[in-house]
Amino acid sequence: MSNLVIYDQELADNPTARVPICLVLDVSGSMAGGPINELNKGIEAFMTEILEDDIAQDAADISVVTFGTVVEIALKFDNIEKQVVPKFSAGGTTPMGAAVLKSLEILEERKKEYKEAGVDYFQPWLVLMTDGVPTDMQIIPSATKKTNNLINEKKLTLYSIGVGNNADMRQLSQFDLSKPPLKLDGLKFKEFFEWLSQSVSVVSNSTPGDGTLKMDLNDLRGWTTLEL
Amino acid sequence: MQKYKVSGTCVRGASHIESNLPCQDRVSSSFKNNVITLSLADGAGSCSMSEIGAEISTQFISDYLCLYFDEVFLENPERIKEVLLLKIRQLLIDKSKDLNVSLRELSSTLLFVSVKNGNYLAGHIGDGLIASYVNSKPEVFSLPENGEYSNQTYFTTSKTALDHFRIYKGELGLINGFVLMSDGSYESLFDKNKNSLTMANETFFSWLKDEGNSQEKIEEALHLNLKKLFTKKTTDDCSVNLLLINHVDEVSWYELLLNKVRHIFN
Numbered sequence: 001m002s003n004l005v006i007y008d009q010e011l012a013d014n015p016t017a018r019v020p021i022c023l024v025l026d027v028s029g030s031m032a033g034g035p036i037n038e039l040n041k042g043i044e045a046f047m048t049e050i051l052e053d054d055i056a057q058d059a060a061d062i063s064v065v066t067f068g069t070v071v072e073i074a075l076k077f078d079n080i081e082k083q084v085v086p087k088f089s090a091g092g093t094t095p096m097g098a099a100v101l102k103s104l105e106i107l108e109e110r111k112k113e114y115k116e117a118g119v120d121y122f123q124p125w126l127v128l129m130t131d132g133v134p135t136d137m138q139i140i141p142s143a144t145k146k147t148n149n150l151i152n153e154k155k156l157t158l159y160s161i162g163v164g165n166n167a168d169m170r171q172l173s174q175f176d177l178s179k180p181p182l183k184l185d186g187l188k189f190k191e192f193f194e195w196l197s198q199s200v201s202v203v204s205n206s207t208p209g210d211g212t213l214k215m216d217l218n219d220l221r222g223w224t225t226l227e228l
Numbered sequence: 229m230q231k232y233k234v235s236g237t238c239v240r241g242a243s244h245i246e247s248n249l250p251c252q253d254r255v256s257s258s259f260k261n262n263v264i265t266l267s268l269a270d271g272a273g274s275c276s277m278s279e280i281g282a283e284i285s286t287q288f289i290s291d292y293l294c295l296y297f298d299e300v301f302l303e304n305p306e307r308i309k310e311v312l313l314l315k316i317r318q319l320l321i322d323k324s325k326d327l328n329v330s331l332r333e334l335s336s337t338l339l340f341v342s343v344k345n346g347n348y349l350a351g352h353i354g355d356g357l358i359a360s361y362v363n364s365k366p367e368v369f370s371l372p373e374n375g376e377y378s379n380q381t382y383f384t385t386s387k388t389a390l391d392h393f394r395i396y397k398g399e400l401g402l403i404n405g406f407v408l409m410s411d412g413s414y415e416s417l418f419d420k421n422k423n424s425l426t427m428a429n430e431t432f433f434s435w436l437k438d439e440g441n442s443q444e445k446i447e448e449a450l451h452l453n454l455k456k457l458f459t460k461k462t463t464d465d466c467s468v469n470l471l472l473i474n475h476v477d478e479v480s481w482y483e484l485l486l487n488k489v490r491h492i493f494n
Contacts, residue, residue, distance in 0.1 A: 004435050005449075006453040006457060009427075010428040011426055011457060011461065012419040013461075014420045015420075121377065123377050
């Protein structure tokens with residue numbers, strides 16, 4: 001046995017590189033009943049799955065912006081172990097444009113905080129889920145312009161998910177012109193969030209050269225109804 | 229004149245074990261014509277044969293600089309990186325044709341240091357870090373170059389590789405060693421909060437300086453320690469390549485001879 005030994009205290013204890021994720025969730029009146037209940041269960045499952053993954057729990061940095069009666073930051077970025085996700089209730093209209101702009105704002109602020117603290121980070125994710133049509137159409141053009149600019153500059157990964165038959169998929173497609181929005185199969189929120197947590201794990205394990213996460217279409221079959 | 233001691237190793241990371249990928253880091257060293265060259269390359273994670281690209285790049289640079297150190301050293305850094313990158317790229321292109329894969333599949337970073345007669349020549353593309361030992365104290369020599377995001381860097385095969393290939397040359401002066409580290413090892417050997425190299429860098433160097441430690445013994449110890457500790461701090465492969473330069477005082481040899489002559493005549 002060699003006597004040449006390094007001790008842990010001789011090594012750095014650098015923070016894990018973060019994956020900033022903002023969930024932008026529709027909690028408008030039309031989500032009342034089954035959809036909002038399933039959304040609540042899905043978010044709960046998402047947080048649990050992340051916590052059960054050794055690497056993802058250190059890497060995932062999650063916030064939630066809801067839009068309904070008002071646009072609000074329902075969950076601020078924080079250590080996931082300290083975060084308590086509120087139970088969402090449905091009500092109000094669908095100010096989707098304002099919600100997307102708010103989420104971009106907090107993602108940008110979070111990146112500044114990482115830079116100041118010397119924490120490495122991956123490309124931010126924005127997950128937009130809605131069952132309806134935006135009611136703030138005057139804001140939509142500036143929101144879609146911003147998201148597409150960021151996507152083109154490889155500064156944002158955006159997943160747009162439509163829920164139910166009334167989701168305006170055409171409008172959703174405007175937020176990311178590089179790929180089509182996906183439609184949730186029924187109320188499979190739980191399956192979607194399981195997929196999302198696995199994707200966080202994949203990205204937090206990625207190394208230079210891996211590039212941005214490519215969606216494996218087979219992996220999507222568990223929760224989307226799109227023809228693949 | 230100088231005497232040298234080198235030690236290097238590579239360890240497979242957890243994510244590579246889980247994905248059934250080989251270790252994609254490579255280290256190499258060569259000593260010929262009174263030139264010592266050591267190199268390290270980290271193959272790109274998503275590229276299926278990047279360990280082959282890393283092997284080609286490290287082997288080439290180690291062998292080439294041992295043969296042509298003087299000629300290369302005389303050129304300016306712009307010309308040096310053009311020549312070296314062109315030769316590496318040609319080898320990679322040839323290999324990609326043999327293997328019937330795209331050039332991208334052979335992507336890797338590259339770090340190297342070459343020393344002859346009190347002069348050094350070093351180069352760096354991508355992440356990882358080169359540290360020098362100045363009077364045996366580790367100092368940052370060349371920092372990693374990443375993109376904005378954690379999983380972005382530059383490779384020998386990148387379109388902009390030439391713009392990101394950093395060449396350093398000069399006199400050793402008080403430098404008596406170097407360490408090349410991959411980004412996996414960087415997580416253990418560089419403290420990002422303090423922006424400084426960790427104590428382990430000094431410990432490694434003390435192993436090299438101890439004349440009782442052979443190259444094989446140090447390499448075995450490096451491997452064990454990297455496997456046991458470094459791979460707990462990253463899921464990536466980890467590698468290091470170390471060089472000790474013993475500056476042998478030529479004047480003292482001359483004086484020794486003179487003293488002997490004086491002794492004979494007395």
